[in-house]
Each structure stands twice: as C-alpha cells, then as structure tokens.
Amino acid sequence: MQRFALIGAGFIGTVHAANLAAHPDVDFRFVFDVDAARSEALASRHGAAAARDLDEAFDPALVEAVFIASSTDTHSGNLRRAADAGIAALVEKPIDLDYARAAELVAHVERSGIPAMVDFNRRFDRDHAELRRIVASGELGDVSIIQMSSRGPVLPPLDYLKVSGGQMRDHTVHFFDLARWLTGLDPVEVSVLGSALADPRVAEIGDVDTSVATLRLPGDGLVQIDSVRATGYGYDERIEVLGSRGLAESGRMRTGNVTTYLGDRVSSEGLHPGWFERVQPTYASALDEFVAALETGSPITATLADGLKAQAIAEAATRSLQSGRTEKITYS
Missing domain, CATH: 3.30.360.10 (Dihydrodipicolinate Reductase; domain 2)
Known part of the structure; x- marks a missing residue:
C-alpha cells in the first residue's frame, strides 16, 4: 500500500481525503493544513493523523506520496519540496500561476525523477x-x-x-x-x-x-x-x-x-x-491512475508537461x- 499525505484541508482537500481513505491500495497517513484545527478535523474523520508540520508530511521515511491540494499560491513550493524529498506527487492545477516559474519547476521535478501528475480530472x-x-x-x-x-x-x-x-x-x-x-x-x-x-x-x-x-x-x-x-x-x-x-x-x-x-x-x-456534482466521480478515477502508476509503473497520462x-x-x-x-x- 502507498503511504500518502494530503496537503490542504479545504473544500477540494475534503474530496481527496475521502477518496484516499476509500482507496484499497492507499495507506492514508497524514493531513496538513495551515489551519491546524481543520487538519485535525479532516484527519480524524478518515483515520489519519494531523501532521505537525510540512517536514513530517514530506518525510520520505513516513510517506511515499503526497496529494497537493493546498491553496494555489503554495502548489509550486509543495511540489518542489516533494521533488527534493524524492516523494511522488499528485498536484492540483496550476503548477504555478507564473508560467516561467512553472516551466522551471517542471524541469526541476523531471530531473528529480519522481512520479508526478497534474489532477486534470476531466x-x-x-x-x-x-x-x-x-x-x-x-x-x-x-x-x-x-x-x-x-x-x-x-x-x-x-x-x-x-x-x-x-x-x-x-x-x-x-x-x-x-x-x-x-x-x-x-x-x-x-x-x-x-x-x-x-x-x-x-x-x-x-x-x-x-x-x-x-x-x-x-x-x-x-x-x-x-x-x-x-x-x-x-x-x-x-x-x-x-x-x-x-x-x-x-x-x-x-x-x-x-x-x-x-x-x-x-x-x-x-x-x-x-x-462538482457533475465531475465528482472523476477525482477518484484520477487517483486510481496515479496509485496504479506507483504500484505497477504504468504510465501517467496527465503529466506535468501536459499541465x-x-x-x-x-x-x-x-x-x-x-x-x-x-x-x-x-x-x-
């Protein structure tokens, strides 16, 4: 089973938390949010733990993958942290609102060799x-x-x-x-x-x-x-x-x-x-592909290059x- 941390406990984070908890091949370990109370509430709802800080959430000894669903302005920083830690990452769009920074980050992540996917759920x-x-x-x-x-x-x-x-x-x-x-x-x-x-x-x-x-x-x-x-x-x-x-x-x-x-x-x-009511099932299907890629090495179709x-x-x-x-x- 793939040990996951979820970064972000807002609306879309709650969607991903439910899918992570329900996935048979996921060990849902941690939730981190800048709002500690929100982290605690979402983690306890799904049998996970609230990470004390980002260092714990991105600790490669504790998790193999992170799902980045934090605020838009933090996507790039969290994705870079995952690459530097050698942890697989599934990230909400956009990679970064600044295109030049996004391009530089994609090159950095590709050099790191981690599996990475953009959540283009449609x-x-x-x-x-x-x-x-x-x-x-x-x-x-x-x-x-x-x-x-x-x-x-x-x-x-x-x-x-x-x-x-x-x-x-x-x-x-x-x-x-x-x-x-x-x-x-x-x-x-x-x-x-x-x-x-x-x-x-x-x-x-x-x-x-x-x-x-x-x-x-x-x-x-x-x-x-x-x-x-x-x-x-x-x-x-x-x-x-x-x-x-x-x-x-x-x-x-x-x-x-x-x-x-x-x-x-x-x-x-x-x-x-x-x-959300229209596209809700697509989020679980996107997670399925990402987990399968981690488990079997099957290709990721929504790559950072696509993003x-x-x-x-x-x-x-x-x-x-x-x-x-x-x-x-x-x-x-």
Missing part, C-alpha cells in the same frame, strides 16, 4: 474518454471543429476570483487540456472575447465571467470553447467533435433519464446543480483577451 470522465477513443480510432476522419461548453451555475466569490489568475487560467484551462488530449495536437494560436455579464465587479478586478475562445490546430482544425461562470439552469458541460466523416458528442449529463409526457407538456430531469502546455495556451488566451488580437501559443 480526462477521467467516462464520456469524454469514450469521445477521445472515437477520435483516435479515425472513425470520424480528420477533425474539423470541436465545440466545448463549460457553464457553471454560480459565480465564485470575488475574493477567490481576485487570486485565481483569471478565467482562462482557472476555468477554461481544463478545456485547453481536453482539446490537446482529444486531438493529440498542440494548438498553434488562440483568439478570445470575453465580458463580465454575471457581475460587473468582475470587470473591476480585470477578469471576465463569460468568454468564447477559438483555438487553431495544426492542419487548420478549429476548437471553440464557451466558458460561463453563472447560468440559470445548472452545470452544463459538453463536447462535440465534427470530423470529415461524422460527428461524436459527449453530451449534457442530466441527474436522471426519466421523461414525463402529460397532455401537451413534456418534462425531463434537469442538469446537476453544480460543477505546462495547457498553461501555455491559457497564457496566450489571457493575452488575447487583453489585446483583442489572435495570439500565437509558445510552448517551453
């Missing part, structure tokens, strides 16, 4: 994975257009948005990664338009809550991603791939499949109330949002 959505299989099989022919939607029901708190890095880096980056993963191609340029429609205060902090990004792929295929922070009808995530020979779709996921026909009215069950490339797209997209021009994407 790669582990069953329907998205099936869509990727269909694209890779060649059944659809050459990819012409990919349409993606990510529309959330509630605007995150402004205090969060202020430190998130902006919609391209925080929200749409998952779909930049999916575009690469689905096609096996690195987009070459991006154009973005955005607005603050849900709350004008979002514009005051230099961000948008509604945007459309268009990526050009090698070979001139196109990807269009609409990202909406707040809708009135639940969480809506879907992907459509149009190829030269056909079309495939990973559609909206409803809470159920019952449709009622009464008189002249037809009613169906609606969408999930939030993004860095998605971030490179997000950087170019942010520049486009600010400049109003199409921006070239430069990968380190």
Whole structure:
C-alpha cells in the first residue's frame, strides 16, 4: 500500500481525503493544513493523523506520496519540496500561476525523477474518454471543429476570483487540456472575447465571467470553447467533435433519464446543480491512475508537461483577451 499525505484541508482537500481513505491500495497517513484545527478535523474523520508540520508530511521515511491540494499560491513550493524529498506527487492545477516559474519547476521535478501528475480530472470522465477513443480510432476522419461548453451555475466569490489568475487560467484551462488530449495536437494560436455579464465587479478586478475562445490546430482544425461562470439552469458541460466523416458528442449529463409526457407538456430531469456534482466521480478515477502508476509503473497520462502546455495556451488566451488580437501559443 502507498503511504500518502494530503496537503490542504479545504473544500477540494475534503474530496481527496475521502477518496484516499476509500482507496484499497492507499495507506492514508497524514493531513496538513495551515489551519491546524481543520487538519485535525479532516484527519480524524478518515483515520489519519494531523501532521505537525510540512517536514513530517514530506518525510520520505513516513510517506511515499503526497496529494497537493493546498491553496494555489503554495502548489509550486509543495511540489518542489516533494521533488527534493524524492516523494511522488499528485498536484492540483496550476503548477504555478507564473508560467516561467512553472516551466522551471517542471524541469526541476523531471530531473528529480519522481512520479508526478497534474489532477486534470476531466480526462477521467467516462464520456469524454469514450469521445477521445472515437477520435483516435479515425472513425470520424480528420477533425474539423470541436465545440466545448463549460457553464457553471454560480459565480465564485470575488475574493477567490481576485487570486485565481483569471478565467482562462482557472476555468477554461481544463478545456485547453481536453482539446490537446482529444486531438493529440498542440494548438498553434488562440483568439478570445470575453465580458463580465454575471457581475460587473468582475470587470473591476480585470477578469471576465463569460468568454468564447477559438483555438487553431495544426492542419487548420478549429476548437471553440464557451466558458460561463453563472447560468440559470445548472452545470452544463459538453463536447462535440465534427470530423470529415461524422460527428461524436459527449453530451449534457442530466441527474436522471426519466421523461414525463402529460397532455401537451413534456418534462425531463434537469442538469446537476453544480460543477462538482457533475465531475465528482472523476477525482477518484484520477487517483486510481496515479496509485496504479506507483504500484505497477504504468504510465501517467496527465503529466506535468501536459499541465505546462495547457498553461501555455491559457497564457496566450489571457493575452488575447487583453489585446483583442489572435495570439500565437509558445510552448517551453
């Protein structure tokens, strides 16, 4: 069994703690958070211990792996500590909000030789994975257009948005990664338009809550991603791939499949109330892959290099949002 420490006991940390505790091949040892009371509460809930400090949580004599789910500004420091300790690391995105620092850190971690994975959990959505299989099989022919939607029901708190890095880096980056993963191609340029429609205060902090990004792929295929922070009808995530020979779709996921026909009215069950309800199972599946890689040496599919490339797209997209021009994407 792989001995794990969890770094971070906030909302997403509680999700990962439950998955770590339930995994048959994980010995969930420690939780560390800057809020000691939060560490104690989460650790006791799952039979782990609250680490006294980061030195204990990253002690290679006590753990083989860490799950880094701490605040965004601490990801890079914790990932570097794992590399220096020789401990495997599964890390939430982003690696670092500064692209140059992220690139330097990825090189450092790769030199260390530790297994490391970015938690791009949407790669582990069953329907998205099936869509990727269909694209890779060649059944659809050459990819012409990919349409993606990510529309959330509630605007995150402004205090969060202020430190998130902006919609391209925080929200749409998952779909930049999916575009690469689905096609096996690195987009070459991006154009973005955005607005603050849900709350004008979002514009005051230099961000948008509604945007459309268009990526050009090698070979001139196109990807269009609409990202909406707040809708009135639940969480809506879907992907459509149009190829030269056909079309495939990973559609909206409803809470159920019952449709009622009464008189002249037809009613169906609606969408999930939030993004987490829609994607919750993917977090356990991502952990499964990481643990399997540690146990058997099987490949990690969401590598730090993948995280860095998605971030490179997000950087170019942010520049486009600010400049109003199409921006070239430069990968380190």
